[in-house]
Amino acid sequence: MRVCVIGTGYVGLVTGACLAHIGHHVICVDNNEEKVKLMKAGQAPIFEPGLSEIMQSAIQSGNIEFTTDMSAGVTHGEILFIAVGTPPLPTGESDTRYVEAVARGIGAHLNGGYKVIVNKSTVPIGSGDWVRMIVLDGIAERQKVLVAAGGTGSSQAVVEKLPLFDVVSNPEFLREGSAVYDTFNPDRIVLGSNSPKAIAMMKELYAPIVERKFATDPSLPSVPVVVTDLSSAEMIKYAANAFLATKISFINEVANICDRVGADVTQVAKGIGLDSRIGHKFLQAGIGWGGSCFPKDVSALIHTADDYGYEAHLLKAAVSINQRQRSIAIEKLQQVLKILKGKTVGLLGLTFKPDTDDMRDAPALNLIENLNRLGTKVKAYDPIVSQSGLRDGLSGVLVETDPERLADGCDALVLVTDWQQFRHLDYRKMATLMNSPVMIDGRNFLNPQELQLAGFYYVGIGR
Numbered sequence: 001m002r003v004c005v006i007g008t009g010y011v012g013l014v015t016g017a018c019l020a021h022i023g024h025h026v027i028c029v030d031n032n033e034e035k036v037k038l039m040k041a042g043q044a045p046i047f048e049p050g051l052s053e054i055m056q057s058a059i060q061s062g063n064i065e066f067t068t069d070m071s072a073g074v075t076h077g078e079i080l081f082i083a084v085g086t087p088p089l090p091t092g093e094s095d096t097r098y099v100e101a102v103a104r105g106i107g108a109h110l111n112g113g114y115k116v117i118v119n120k121s122t123v124p125i126g127s128g129d130w131v132r133m134i135v136l137d138g139i140a141e142r143q144k145v146l147v148a149a150g151g152t153g154s155s156q157a158v159v160e161k162l163p164l165f166d167v168v169s170n171p172e173f174l175r176e177g178s179a180v181y182d183t184f185n186p187d188r189i190v191l192g193s194n195s196p197k198a199i200a201m202m203k204e205l206y207a208p209i210v211e212r213k214f215a216t217d218p219s220l221p222s223v224p225v226v227v228t229d230l231s232s233a234e235m236i237k238y239a240a241n242a243f244l245a246t247k248i249s250f251i252n253e254v255a256n257i258c259d260r261v262g263a264d265v266t267q268v269a270k271g272i273g274l275d276s277r278i279g280h281k282f283l284q285a286g287i288g289w290g291g292s293c294f295p296k297d298v299s300a301l302i303h304t305a306d307d308y309g310y311e312a313h314l315l316k317a318a319v320s321i322n323q324r325q326r327s328i329a330i331e332k333l334q335q336v337l338k339i340l341k342g343k344t345v346g347l348l349g350l351t352f353k354p355d356t357d358d359m360r361d362a363p364a365l366n367l368i369e370n371l372n373r374l375g376t377k378v379k380a381y382d383p384i385v386s387q388s389g390l391r392d393g394l395s396g397v398l399v400e401t402d403p404e405r406l407a408d409g410c411d412a413l414v415l416v417t418d419w420q421q422f423r424h425l426d427y428r429k430m431a432t433l434m435n436s437p438v439m440i441d442g443r444n445f446l447n448p449q450e451l452q453l454a455g456f457y458y459v460g461i462g463r
């Protein structure tokens with residue numbers, strides 16, 4: 001099928017490259033010229049395991065192109081994905097201005113044939129109808145221009161050529177760090193629309209993924225497809241992220257109680273996670289959730305509830321527990337080191353989770369800011385950030401190029417991101433390089449006994 005993906009960030013580029021990989025003809029549009037130049041050369045502007053490989057093979061097979069030209073993409077695609085960012089406004093609402101600009105642009109360039117416009121961006125409930133309205137506005141503006149130019153005959157003749165389209169909500173559930181894997185092995189695909197024709201086209205588009213033709217385990221039953229109305233599909237995305245964020249806040253609350261009563265939250269999580277109604281995932285206590293999705297999506301859902309006169313108590317509690325959790329590493333540092341002014345703290349990891357280069361709303365940023373405010377010198381090592389230009393965008397932190405240089409002269413280390421390679425560092429050597437070998441394990445990721453044997457004073461979260 002002919003596909004256009006507008007916005008080539010974590011979601012858009014992965015979606016475009018995976019759809020090209022399974023045989024569709026994809027044009028990816030982005031208004032960032034630098035990004036488009038990189039992608040044309042086969043380079044992914046973001047770090048995502050496996051992405052460069054499938055991009056390069058799709059370029060070679062001629063199944064993918066990159067452009068800044070919205071008109072070329074819209075003309076090409078029978079399915080048009082909107083995959084631009086919806087960052088949070090200071091009020092907590094989603095900033096939908098990029099979606100609006102794209103919807104208007106689609107309207108301005110829509111041509112004769114039937115098209116499906118897909119909201120892949122996470123957008124507030126009701127946005128499907130809103131996008132339809134903006135696209136119609138874009139079409140109307142172009143009609144006015146055409147009529148004014150007089151080249152297409154009477155306004156009636158122009159209006160009769162109005163393009164046909166439907167809007168579908170197809171929320172994305174991929175996880176940064178395993179986005180390509182998740183796209184080929186989704187737990188479900190959600191399609192929201194009242195148009196049977198649009199749903200049929202979306203099912204055709206996703207058929208190879210639904211039938212697990214590109215899955216790691218093709219013998220699994222086919223991927224469930226949830227077909228529903230626009231608003232329910234939009235709500236599914238928010239509810240999923242709000243549930244996961246709440247689950248983490250729940251275990252963090254339990255961890256804080258464990259700390260006080262002398263229980264071990266890792267044992268508690270194991271014990272409750274074995275209950276099939278609860279499950280093990282998202283029960284790792286730590287220094288709080290972050291990233292580009294959970295904080296903004298939970299805030300947006302709270303805001304939507306507020307708009308309808310409903311106070312979302314549980315979601316507000318999940319957010320406030322998370323805010324408190326973000327300061328727990330500092331509390332633990334103060335318990336061990338007492339005065340932080342004039343001390344040096346090293347952060348192991350900067351990204352909001354492993355296997356990504358995404359720093360949006362990463363707990364490390366809070367930590368750096370708060371430690372700086374307390375007069376503490378902050379150093380950091382991160383497997384991705386330390387090796388890339390990302391380090392230049394950070395302030396208040398000295399980014400080191402390896403873990404031993406990080407340890408050198410530190411009064412404590414804080415493990416912020418659970419990168420796999422942090423399991424196997426030479427902690428014995430690192431301990432000898434530090435002023436005082438203290439490890440605050442902000443993800444309960446390391447083995448306390450091993451760290452103690454290596455010479456560290458080990459402090460976990462709720463254990």
Ligand code: NAD
Nearest residue numbers: 007008009010011030031032084085086098121122172176
């Ligand atoms: P991103 O910020 O990484 O990428 C957005 C891209 O859109 C950028 O490349 C930007 O240059 C481009 N863009 C902005 N305005 C444009 C325009 N007018 N025309 C063309 N391109 C334009 O965003 P992301 O992380 O991929 O997220 C996209 C959406 O998907 C958001 O709504 C997000 O909430 C949702 N989502 C993200 C994730 C995730 O893990 N990142 C997961 C699920 C859903």
